[in-house]
Amino acid sequence: MSSPSANAPRALLAGRVLAFAGIALVAFSMRAAVAGLSPLIPEISKTYELNTAAIALLGAIAPLSFAAGGILTPRIEKRVGIERTLILALILMISGHIIRSLSVNWHTLALGTLTALVGMGFANVAMPPAVRKYFPDKISTMTAIYMSVMSISAFLPALIAVPVAEIISWRGSLLQWAFFAIIALIPWILEFRSHRKDSTFDAPEAATLVRKIHPWRSPTAWSVGIVLAVSSITGYAMYAWMPVILIDIAGVTPAQSGALLALFAGIGLPLAFATPGLAKRMGKHVHWLVTIASAFFLVGYLGLLLAPEHLIWLWVAIVGTGCLEFPLALTLVNLRTENVRSSMALSGFAQIVAYMSAAMAPPLMGLLYGTTSSWTVVLTTLLIVSVAANIPAALILRRNRMVDAELALKS
Numbered sequence: 001m002s003s004p005s006a007n008a009p010r011a012l013l014a015g016r017v018l019a020f021a022g023i024a025l026v027a028f029s030m031r032a033a034v035a036g037l038s039p040l041i042p043e044i045s046k047t048y049e050l051n052t053a054a055i056a057l058l059g060a061i062a063p064l065s066f067a068a069g070g071i072l073t074p075r076i077e078k079r080v081g082i083e084r085t086l087i088l089a090l091i092l093m094i095s096g097h098i099i100r101s102l103s104v105n106w107h108t109l110a111l112g113t114l115t116a117l118v119g120m121g122f123a124n125v126a127m128p129p130a131v132r133k134y135f136p137d138k139i140s141t142m143t144a145i146y147m148s149v150m151s152i153s154a155f156l157p158a159l160i161a162v163p164v165a166e167i168i169s170w171r172g173s174l175l176q177w178a179f180f181a182i183i184a185l186i187p188w189i190l191e192f193r194s195h196r197k198d199s200t201f202d203a204p205e206a207a208t209l210v211r212k213i214h215p216w217r218s219p220t221a222w223s224v225g226i227v228l229a230v231s232s233i234t235g236y237a238m239y240a241w242m243p244v245i246l247i248d249i250a251g252v253t254p255a256q257s258g259a260l261l262a263l264f265a266g267i268g269l270p271l272a273f274a275t276p277g278l279a280k281r282m283g284k285h286v287h288w289l290v291t292i293a294s295a296f297f298l299v300g301y302l303g304l305l306l307a308p309e310h311l312i313w314l315w316v317a318i319v320g321t322g323c324l325e326f327p328l329a330l331t332l333v334n335l336r337t338e339n340v341r342s343s344m345a346l347s348g349f350a351q352i353v354a355y356m357s358a359a360m361a362p363p364l365m366g367l368l369y370g371t372t373s374s375w376t377v378v379l380t381t382l383l384i385v386s387v388a389a390n391i392p393a394a395l396i397l398r399r400n401r402m403v404d405a406e407l408a409l410k411s
Contacts, residue, residue: 018187018194019134023127023142025184026086027149029093030123032177033116034062036157037100043162043170044109054106061114063236063359069121070352074344077126082133082340083192085126090185092119097178101171125351128333129344139334140280147272147327155265213342215349218406220336223396224346225353227290228329230389232358234297235323237382238264240362242316245375250308260316267320275327279335286335287397289328294390296322301383305376322386329354332397338404346403 037058044050050058077085096116103109127146135142157177165173215221242264243257252260279286296318303315329350337343368378 016134018191019130020142022086022184022187022191023130023134023146024149025180025187026090026123026127027146028153029090029177029181029184030120030127030150031154032157032180033093033096033100033113033120035154036161036174036177037113039158039161040165040170040173043165047170048105050106050109054110058106058110058113060359060363061110062117063232063355065114065117066121066124067352067355067359068118069123069125070348070350070355073122073125074348076122077129077344078341081192082126082130082344083188085122086130086188087185087192089119089122089126090181090188092116092122093181094178094185095119097175097181101175101178121351121355125344125347128330128347129340132334132337132343133340140276140331143276143327143331143334144273147276147330148269151269151272154268155262213345214407215345215403218403219396220399220401220403220406221346221349222353223393224329224332224336225350226389226393227325227332227397228350228354229357230293230297230386230393231323231325231329232354233361234319234382234386235326236358237361237365238319241365241378245304245379246308246312246316249304249375250312252312260313263313264316264320267317268323268326271321271324272327275324276331279328279331284400286328286332287394290325290390290394290397293322293325293328294387294394296324297383297386297390301379301386305379305383325390336401336403338402342404 041050073085076088080088093116096112096114096119099112099115100109101112103112128143131139131142131146161173164176239261242261243254246252246257246260247254275289279289282288300315300317300319300322303311303318308315330347333347333350334343337346365378365382368381369375372378
């Protein structure tokens with residue numbers, strides 16, 4: 001007789017193999033357009049000129065595209081469903097990768113990047129509701145799986161971009177990610193063709209919450225958006241400026257600064273795997289994870305400010321650990337909603353808040369440094385923002401309320 005633990009994987013996949021494969025494969029494609037481009041900039045510049053302004057614009061496209069995904073995806077999904085929304089997202093990713101590989105100037109490179117990233121923005125918003133629809137009994141497990149795969153997709157393209165370019169050119173290096181997106185498209189086309197009944201939209205059609213959802217009227221929705229925003233601000237700020245900051249304040253070499261940035265990014269993998277399950281187990285006490293993240297940010301930034309010449313790798317790792325709020329927020333999208341449509345609305349709203357905030361972080365850091373000529377001021381500002389923003393978010397989450405219930409009270 002088989003044990004319950006032995007049957008768990010079978011229960012997870014029973015009748016849902018296509019959805020499992022689709023979610024994992026989409027997750028693997030969700031960061032390639034961002035991570036696979038930056039290492040190739042020097043090589044692309046040998047083919048046609050990329051000036052500082054062009055490179056800055058390419059960097060700003062990502063958070064703005066993800067914010068656009070937060071605005072558009074719930075509207076698209078409401079009309080065509082989750083499966084076709086993910087199919088559209090993947091088609092945009094594929095098209096973007098192809099356009100980039102065929103680019104003849106920075107304008108076409110930017111167009112391809114924008115196309116791919118808008119597709120990724122759609123996928124960002126659609127993935128939590130897709131998990132809820134197909135795995136309502138395994139939300140934390142599937143969130144951990146897809147977040148872990150997405151973490152791999154954040155550093156693997158950067159790792160192999162240049163070696164692949166040396167073998168088949170930078171165009172081939174960019175084009176390779178189109179093939180992975182094509183593979184991810186297959187299970188979702190098959191899933192859509194199977195006409196799976198969408199039984200997850202189980203609220204009556206006349207219900208206010210099904211007809212119209214206004215997440216911005218929910219304090220809990222704002223708390224999820226803030227948690228995601230704090231992590232996104234830190235992530236985009238560090239990806240943009242960490243190597244420069246560490247060279248200036250700690251005296252590390254460019255190679256060492258790159259390795260420290262890789263450490264910052266690599267911390268995300270174990271966090272992505274562990275945080276969703278931990279959040280579910282903590283239940284009504286999940287706000288403590290926000291408090292813990294604040295403590296990591298506080299200690300990490302203080303280490304960078306007060307002792308950058310000593311244990312620099314430790315301070316970088318501690319700041320990176322504070323970004324546990326990223327998988328936490330995406331888990332809360334499902335833990336603080338009652339159905340797929342509410343999950344989609346909250347996912348879109350949270351990502352608008354997060355990525356609009358994140359888009360402003362790198363340029364504001366540059367402006368602040370240009371005005372003060374002090375990384376101390378920049379790091380102190382990041383510390384204050386990270387801790388201060390988390391305080392109201394933790395207090396709201398402590399109430400342990402569902403977004404649906406808050407909106408019902410306000411309707």
